[in-house]
Amino acid sequence: MTTVAVMPPLLSPEExxxxxxxxxxxxGGGFAARATRLLGRQVEAIERALPAPxxxxxxxxxxxxxxxxxxxxxxxxxxxxxxxxxxxxxxxxAAASGALGGAFGFASTAVELPVSTTILLRxxxxxxxxxxxxxxxxxxxxxxxxxxxxxxAAPGETALExxxxxxxxxxxxxxxxxxxxxxxxxxxxxxxxxLARLVSQIATRFGVAVSEKxxxxxxxxxxxxxxAAVNVAFAEHFQTLARGHFIVRRLERVHGAETVxxxxxxxRNQT
Numbered sequence: 001m002t003t004v005a006v007m008p009p010l011l012s013p014e015e016x017x018x019x020x021x022x023x024x025x026x027x028g029g030g031f032a033a034r035a036t037r038l039l040g041r042q043v044e045a046i047e048r049a050l051p052a053p054x055x056x057x058x059x060x061x062x063x064x065x066x067x068x069x070x071x072x073x074x075x076x077x078x079x080x081x082x083x084x085x086x087x088x089x090x091x092x093x094a095a096a097s098g099a100l101g102g103a104f105g106f107a108s109t110a111v112e113l114p115v116s117t118t119i120l121l122r123x124x125x126x127x128x129x130x131x132x133x134x135x136x137x138x139x140x141x142x143x144x145x146x147x148x149x150x151x152x153a154a155p156g157e158t159a160l161e162x163x164x165x166x167x168x169x170x171x172x173x174x175x176x177x178x179x180x181x182x183x184x185x186x187x188x189x190x191x192x193x194x195l196a197r198l199v200s201q202i203a204t205r206f207g208v209a210v211s212e213k214x215x216x217x218x219x220x221x222x223x224x225x226x227x228a229a230v231n232v233a234f235a236e237h238f239q240t241l242a243r244g245h246f247i248v249r250r251l252e253r254v255h256g257a258e259t260v261x262x263x264x265x266x267x268r269n270q271t
Contacts, residue, residue, distance in 0.1 A: 010259045011251065018247050019260065020267050025244030026164040027268060030151055031209040031237045050211060061110050062210045063203035065117040070145055070199065072118050109214060120235055121145065124242040131246035132253070138182035142175050142198070143249060147242045149202035151209040163268070164244075165261055167205075174198035209237070 011019060050058075125135055125144045133140040150167055177194035185192070216230045252260045 011255060011263055015251060015255075016263065016267070019251060019264055022244035022247040023164075023264055023268050025240045026150065026248075028240070030212070031234060032212045034233050034237050050215060054214075055207075055211060058109065058211050058214060059203065059207040061113050062117075062207040063199060064110075065114040066145065066148060066199050066203050066206060068114045069118040069121040109210075113210065116231055116234070117148075120238050121148075123235065123239060127239060127242045128246045131243075131250045133246060133249065138179040139175070141182065142178055143245065144242075145199070145202060146171060146175065147238060147245055148206040148209075150241045150245060151205065151238065164248075165264070171198065171201055174201055209234070 121144060124147050125141075128140060128144050129135055133143065135141055135144075146168070149171055150164065174194065174197050178192075178198045181192050181194045213230060213234050216233075248260060248264065
């Protein structure tokens with residue numbers, strides 16, 4: 001009789017619990033699923049009916065919002081303050097900007113989205129710091145922006161096999177090139193080819209979630225109050241992704257990327 005050795009887990013039980021929680025955060029579906037739970041399936045119908053010009057406008061506004069948020073939010077983080085993510089404050093501010101979207105509809109997207117995206121990036125950066133990231137490092141700063149690319153597939157792309165790590169892999173070269181540029185030059189020149197390419201890649205995915213948010217805010221019965229609720233849900237969605245992302249990165253700093261990825265996929269396959 002042949003005995004097959006089973007390799008024990010490479011992380012402690014507590015770390016495996018954290019990694020399992022991170023996987024639930026990161027593999028729980030896009031914003032559309034959260035919006036559908038909040039408002040019903042009419043959101044899906046409206047999102048599918050968005051005309052091509054509206055989608056192009058959303059994509060353009062999403063990219064502009066990411067560029068502005070990258071410049072503003074990460075510069076305003078106080079690296080010396082206690083590592084505590086002020087999620088409640090950011091949800092309230094996001095709700096206020098969402099009320100604008102609910103009251104004035106699609107026309108307000110170009111005004112509202114840069115505000116809510118900047119608020120969200122600030123919140124994401126604080127979650128990152130809470131998980132031990134040094135936000136003075138270029139890779140940590142870019143990991144905050146990377147969160148906006150984790151929320152959905154790009155247009156015309158089916159869900160990537162491998163989920164979270166597949167998305168990180170797709171962005172890896174642009175992240176690495178951008179980190180090297182930032183380390184040399186700082187965040188001042190956002191037009192640098194490496195940074196522009198990374199923001200464009202992330203914006204393509206972020207635009208999917210923004211389209212879903214616009215569709216949710218377009219539900220006729222909502223108005224300003226509903227718009228605020230949608231933006232709170234939008235904030236919670238990306239804060240959840242951020243928590244999972246930075247738990248994984250924290251464990252990678254301790255055990256190495258390959259070990260954490262192996263355990264993540266093992267846990268993911270068990271569910």
